[in-house]
Amino acid sequence: MKNKLGAYIQKLMTVVLNNEEEQFVQDLAYSELNRLNTDVSEFLLKNRRDDEGEKEHTEKQLLLEK
Numbered sequence: 001m002k003n004k005l006g007a008y009i010q011k012l013m014t015v016v017l018n019n020e021e022e023q024f025v026q027d028l029a030y031s032e033l034n035r036l037n038t039d040v041s042e043f044l045l046k047n048r049r050d051d052e053g054e055k056e057h058t059e060k061q062l063l064l065e066k
Contacts, residue, residue: 034046 005013015021046065 008031013037 003010012029012033016026016033018026021029
């Protein structure tokens with residue numbers, strides 16, 4: 001579990017923190033990280049709702065089997 005982040009994300013984070021990089025390049029990397037954050041958040045919210053619906057369905061099914 002040493003490397004939980006992908007190589008692409010790690011490189012973007014390194015660019016953002018590297019003071020030797022041009023500000024424009026740092027800003028691009030920061031924007032890309034924000035876009036990825038939004039995409040991951042939307043994915044998690046979408047699938048969380050699906051999981052809750054399945055959980056309710058499973059609970060109802062278990063109650064009917066008793």
